[in-house]
Amino acid sequence: EPEVTQTPSHQVTQMGQEVILRCVPISNHLYFYWYRQILGQKVEFLVSFYNNEISEKSEIFDDQFSVERPDGSNFTLKIRSTKLEDSAMYFCASNQILRDTQYFGPGTRLTVL
Amino acid sequence: AQKVTQAQTEISVVEKEDVTLDCVYETRDTTYYLFWYKQPPSGELVFLIRRNSFDEQNEISGRYSWNFQKSTSSFNFTITASQVVDSAVYFCALSESEDSSYKLIFGSGTRLLVRP
Numbered sequence: 001e002p003e004v005t006q007t008p009s010h011q012v013t014q015m016g017q018e019v020i021l022r023c024v025p026i027s028n029h030l031y032f033y034w035y036r037q038i039l040g041q042k043v044e045f046l047v048s049f050y051n052n053e054i055s056e057k058s059e060i061f062d063d064q065f066s067v068e069r070p071d072g073s074n075f076t077l078k079i080r081s082t083k084l085e086d087s088a089m090y091f092c093a094s095n096q097i098l099r100d101t102q103y104f105g106p107g108t109r110l111t112v113l
Numbered sequence: 114a115q116k117v118t119q120a121q122t123e124i125s126v127v128e129k130e131d132v133t134l135d136c137v138y139e140t141r142d143t144t145y146y147l148f149w150y151k152q153p154p155s156g157e158l159v160f161l162i163r164r165n166s167f168d169e170q171n172e173i174s175g176r177y178s179w180n181f182q183k184s185t186s187s188f189n190f191t192i193t194a195s196q197v198v199d200s201a202v203y204f205c206a207l208s209e210s211e212d213s214s215y216k217l218i219f220g221s222g223t224r225l226l227v228r229p
Contacts, residue, residue, distance in 0.1 A: 033216065042221045043158070043204060048214035056214035091158060098215050099146060099208070104158040 002026045004105035006092050012111045013082055021077045021108045023092030032075045033093040033102060034067065036060065043091065049075065050098075082112045117207050119220035126195055127228050134190045134223045136205030142166075144210035147181065147188045148217065152202040161203075164188065195227045 034046040093102040116139040149161040206217040
């Protein structure tokens with residue numbers, strides 16, 4: 001069964017460093033999402049992406065964040081200058097049709113020291 | 114504004130007990146979708162069910178059942194004869210057709226602990 005994959009599973013970085021989180025959505029899916037979950041809290045929407053552009057972003061998704069689909073398979077989330085409060089689990093999700101179920105990857109745990 | 118409330122922060126039951134997880138939502142949209150996801154200790158989000166606002170039929174899948182009631186804006190989840198492997202955090206989520214991206218709005222989750 002096809003699934004969303006994410007790498008790395010855990011990323012440790014120093015405050016102020018840039019990180020890139022990678023996702024490979026399910027191959028025939030067209031809509032892509034990033035969500036964030038601070039430890040022990042709810043899952044929060046960051047950004048949605050379709051047809052090579054952002055369709056919606058939340059207040060969390062400020063100028064430090066960017067997304068890209070550099071090729072036909074990868075979908076990346078970049079944080080330019082990480083802050084301590086960026087420490088969280090980051091989930092990628094995708095679906096084929098907009099109103100369909102979003103399937104999530106296993107997440108990348110980002111720790112900012 | 115849309116909102117999902119899971120008032121039960123944590124529930125502890127003994128194996129084989131039945132347990133119901135509550136979910137109450139708010140939306141002005143007439144077409145919307147409700148979801149339940151399971152987050153086991155390993156951390157991934159596992160899809161359990163999707164229900165659209167026009168389908169109020171209750172659903173049963175093995176030991177899992179869902180009760181959708183538009184009149185009370187609730188979408189509750191019952192596990193029958195709970196097992197230790199059901200221990201996880203369960204999230205209820207909402208997406209709306211008026212939202213251009215159909216993003217998921219999650220509740221705060223209910224942590225279920227099933228003791229042997």
